[in-house]
């Protein structure tokens with residue numbers, strides 16, 4: 001029997017991961033954070049000190065990269081990097097890495113492999129439009145840039161990063177632009193996705209709304 005799949009796409013800070021984790025628990029699905037996968041590749045490239053233009057070196061990195069996910073954590077070459085991938089440095093570099101064709105090819109291959117074997121809810125930017133084009137359900141989650149920046153600012157402050165709200169908003173705007181204007185699989189709503197605007201909506205309300213669509 002074919003596995004069940006839910007695609008949840010949208011821009012940074014729209015609340016995708018919190019919502020996807022909760023739906024995963026309630027519906028007995030495996031949660032796959034595809035943004036975390038692009039972040040792990042970024043960490044590996046930064047640690048290796050490789051230029052993003054160095055195609056050969058990036059190919060070498062992708063050849064033997066180990067990315068594993070469990071319920072709460074992500075592992076890069078068997079090392080837990082859950083916290084390391086959420087720094088401002090990674091935030092500012094990841095959308096450049098996510099533009100690279102070979103990186104996307106490798107990540108999509110891994111993501112499809114996972115979805116072939118498990119019932120998943122996968123969050124990202126191109127899940128409904130490309131990775132899982134035949135997902136059983138597709139949702140596109142948005143929120144105003146002000147609200148998204150505010151959420152990210154609180155997250156970063158809680159982790160002890162010293163940034164202004166204005167800076168976080170600028171970073172998010174730059175990332176939105178990179179993610180939606182890139183050539184390969186840009187961020188956009190799939191035609192058959194259900195759009196939900198989470199501005200001023202409590203998370204529980206958005207979860208309830210999504211659950212109301214699931215049979």
Ligand code: DC
Nearest residue numbers: 012034035038094095098124125126
């Ligand atoms: O969801 P996030 O903020 O952790 O994603 C990090 C970056 O990865 C973001 O700039 C867009 C990119 N990304 C992507 O291009 N495709 C995906 N399926 C998921 C994330």
